[in-house]
Amino acid sequence: MTTRWTRKDLLGLRELSADEINFILETADAFKQVGTREIKKVPSLRGKTLVNFFVEPSTRTRTSFELAALRLSADVINISAATSSLTKGETLKDTARNLEALHADILVLRHSSAGAPQFLANRLKAGLINAGDGAHEHPTQALLDLYTIREKRGQIAGLHVVIVGDILFSRVARSNIFGLLKLGARVTLVGPSTLVPREFEKLGVEVSHKIDEVLPKADVVNLLRIQHERQRREYFPGIGEYIRFFGLTKERAKLLKADCLIMHPGPINRGVEIDSQVADGLHSVILDQVTNGLAVRMAVLYLCGGISV
């Protein structure tokens, strides 16, 4: 087990070792406990400035990062695509260099292009946290998923995790696949063949197009949102058909093991990928994911922001 952290950036889980992932999860244990104190704030990043730079819209990830930074006593600025000079033709690099000229210490970037965080991390002194880049990676979401599974089931190795839905367009799925495999889980991807092509098997996961066969064998089911904004019509015929073949309806939920966990990165489309009764049911740990997201992001900001490079 590593006992030291040495990175200023978190770009994805693909580049992290299992030890580094476990290091973040253990650090998050300590920060989760801060949320239960009378004073839910520690001075770790006092005097540091964090910029939430969200070129693509997001509410829950941005507010989670913002609250995490505030609990670490950092100063926070939020910039969205609409309010940034990107709309005036400034390049991403120039915008970022301007932020650095203001002595920002940590940049949290959400961008529609895969690789944008890497591009900036190579050019900036500030620490860079990827908050989702295109269909590439969303490391903090995967870390909070891993944290939640570990918290509820004790460990990750040996568990069978099923990820259902729009895998092709999902950065959450990619980051989860890397993290889960590194920590020794078995991963099965389920969805229509247009959204879950067999190519994914090369990553070391199993692929299935029949959810009813997979659900009884799952220890964790992670449902992904059907991303209307990234979809074009040709990927599946319609919502009704998707529900019929892949939606986690209350009838299908009867196939689940008694201790199976239901996860969803949110926002959920009730009645589409998951029925309301299932989302609010006993298997569901969806709100634990939100709470844990705060602890995991505090850990990541503490580690990357606390390093002197």
Add this chain to the structure above:
Amino acid sequence: MKQVKQRRSGPAVPIMDAEAIRGSLQRIAHEIIERNPQLTRVVLAGIPSRGVEIAQRIAAFIHEIEKVNVETGVIDVAMHRDDVGTRSELPIVRESKLPLPLEERTVIVVDDVLYTGRTVRAAMDAINSFGRPARIQLAVLIDRGHRELPIRPDYVGKNLPTETREGIQVRLQETDNEADAVWLERER
């Protein structure tokens, strides 16, 4: 064992053996009993990792002497330190565990070595984020001097005036898998 020897860069001189450490902690237990008539309101809060073990041992001595179970806890200081951002690698942050509420209680911070006082300052900040104890006291196995803050210990196992270029290494069976001992390194 091997790792420890690698860490010792200069010649090391034994300062305390297991028996001396035992005697010191037993004496600290007696002093805590003397100064805190209401032992049930005392919390021994160890700073990881050796402070936690030392707190357990002091609690055991107090139980031996007075047949009272004193509460113990863990106070992690990593996230309250003032040098974050100046280090090129970060140690793991541990979870703090204190019996709550702290109001009306006496929290005794326990650590192996007292040096600059910055760790104790961070521990006091951490404790205050859990609540407002009636008082905070400090117990250390070794006080080696060189304070950088106005902090003094209430209970000391051994006063050991040192030079800054010297180092103190405390080894405990439970945390280091090595016989209890305190070593003085001549040069670091």
